[in-house]
Amino acid sequence: MANEVWIYAEHKDGKLKKSALELLSGARSLANDLGTQLVAVTLGCGLEAMVKELGAYGADKVIIAENEALKSYLAVAYAQTLAGLAKQHQPAILLGPASAQGKDLFPRVAAKLGTGMASDCIKIQLDGQKLLSPVRPMYAGKALVEANIPEARPQMATVRPNVLAVAPKQEGKQAQIEKVAVEAPKDLKTILKEIVKGAKETVDLTEATIIISGGRAMKAADNFKILWDLAEVFGSGTTVGASRAAVDSGFAPADMQVGQTGKVVNPTLYIACGISGAIQHLAGMRTSKFIVAINKDADAPIFQKADYGIVGDLFKVVPVLTEEVKKLKAQD
C-alpha cells in the first residue's frame, strides 16, 4: 500500500530505543487522519524478538530489513537500504529520531530520494491540506519555523527525543511483521573500526528525563561528584551536564556540554547549579519542562528562565537536595 506513514525504529545494543515508541505514539494520529497504515521500519539483523512490542504502541505493520551487512550502523549502508525500501513502498511520510544516528542518516536518505526534510522537530502535525507541517526550532531555539513539503515524497522529518509522549501500551495488540531480506549495501567506502565506550555509561543528555548541570562555580572536576550523587538518587533516566565554562576549565568532558555549541536537551527537569544563564547556555536547555536554578547571585539571568530558584551556595544546597530526594524515594 502506498501513502503509508512510516517511522524509523532505531535500536541499540539489541534493544529498541525509546524514540521508536515516541514516534509511533506521535504518528498514530497522522495515520488515522490520513486513513492509512502506520508502519515501523527497522534495519539490521536478528531483530525479530525486539520488534514484538511495536504493535502495542500503535504500529499496524513492522518491516524488518535484514542483512548481516547491516549489523552495525553505517550512514552509507543504511541510507541505501532505507531509501530502497521507501522507493519500493512510496510512503507519504517518513519520520525518524533526531538522535546521533537519525541526524546522520536521514539527510542522506532524503538526498537519495530527492525529497525535503525538516530537522529536529518539536511538533508533528498535518495542515489543512493534510500535508505534514512540522514545527522546528532555528537560531538555537530563538525562533520557530513551520514548513511543509508540498510536492516531493516522502515528507521527511526527524523529531527531537523526549518531545512526543509515549502512549499507553495496548496489551495484546499486534502488528503484522514483514521480514525482507535486503541486498548487501555496496560501495560503502567506510569501515566502522570500533566503538569506544564513554567513561560513564549513563543515559545520553539528549534522552535524559532529569539533568543536573554544573557551571564554572563547580570549581573542580572532583566536585562534580555531588551532582552525580544527586543524579543517582533520582534514578535511571538522570544524568549530569555542564556549561561551556565548566568544560573549558577542564571540570567536565566536552560531551557533557549543554548549549548552542554543545547538546540541545529537553528533559522534564533541568537543575542548573552555579550556571549564570548565558544566552548560549539557555539555547541548549530552554525547552526543558521544569527548570531549577541554584545560584549565589540573585541577579543571575538564569533566574529569568527558571521555574524555581534558590539563591544560595550550591555546595550547601545540592547535598540537602540529595538527602531529601533520597528520603522521598525511600517512602515511595
Next chain:
Amino acid sequence: MKIGVLMKQVPDTETKIRIKDDASGIVTDGIKWVMNPYDEYAVEEALRIKEKKAGSTVAIISMGPKRSVETIRTGLAMGADSGILIDDPAFEGADCYATAKVLAKVLEPEKFDLLLCGKQAIDDDSAQVPQTVAELLGIPQAMVIEKLIISDDGKKATCYRRVEGGAKEVLEVELPAIIAAEKGLNEPRYASLPGIMKAKSKPMKEVNLSTLGLKAEEVGAKGAKLKVKKYSLPADKAPGKIVPGEPEDAARALVKMLREEAKVV
C-alpha cells in the same frame, strides 16, 4: 592535498532574533555576522593538515550574499589560500537540498581530495547540508567528528565520531569524503595582523547561477523541497519563583514543590 572547506556566515550567537511582520523570515538589520563556530574548527583542521602535508592548499567555499566575502577573508587571514563565493539572488530561500545542489555543482569540477565543514550551521540548525552534498557527490561522510587522522598517503581518514552517552564511533573513510567538525576537534587560531594583510590579495572567485549553468527553478526558494510557511517566536516562559529561606531550608522546600506542584520527582 587539495582541501575545500564549506563555510557559512551566520549571526553572532548573542544576536536577539526578531521576526519580520509578515512572518517570512528574520529581521537582519543590525546583525553582527560571524563565521559559523563549527566551521572555525573545520578551517583550523584544514590548516593543520596543510601544515603537515607539503604542497597542500585550502580553499574556503561559501554560498551566501555578498557580505559573506568578509567571512571568507577571515578564513584567508587564518591561513587559507583562496576563496569561492557562490552568490546569486536566485539562491535565496534555499532549503538544505537546494543549497547542497548548488554546492555539489561548484565542488564537482574542483576535485578536492578532502572536504571539511562544521557539523551544523547555528542559524538554520538543520545539520543536513554535509550529508546531502556527500550523497550528491557520491562520496562518504563522517559527521560530528572530534578527532581526525589523515593517512600518510592521503587516501584515508580515521574519524572519531561523537555519538550518545560519551561513546565514539571510529570510522575509516576513503577520501575524498566530507568530514563535519564537532567542537573539540581543535582550538581555532586567530587571524594574525600579517595574515589579515595577506588575505586582501589572495584569490577570490565569484560564481553565480549562469556561470554554474544551473536553472533558476532548481535552486533557491523555487528549488527548495521543504517550503517555509511561517516564522514565529517561542512563547516566553513566565518568571518562576524564588524559594525563600536559608539554602538548606530552601532545598527542603524545593524538593517538596518538585513533587507536589511540578510532579516531576
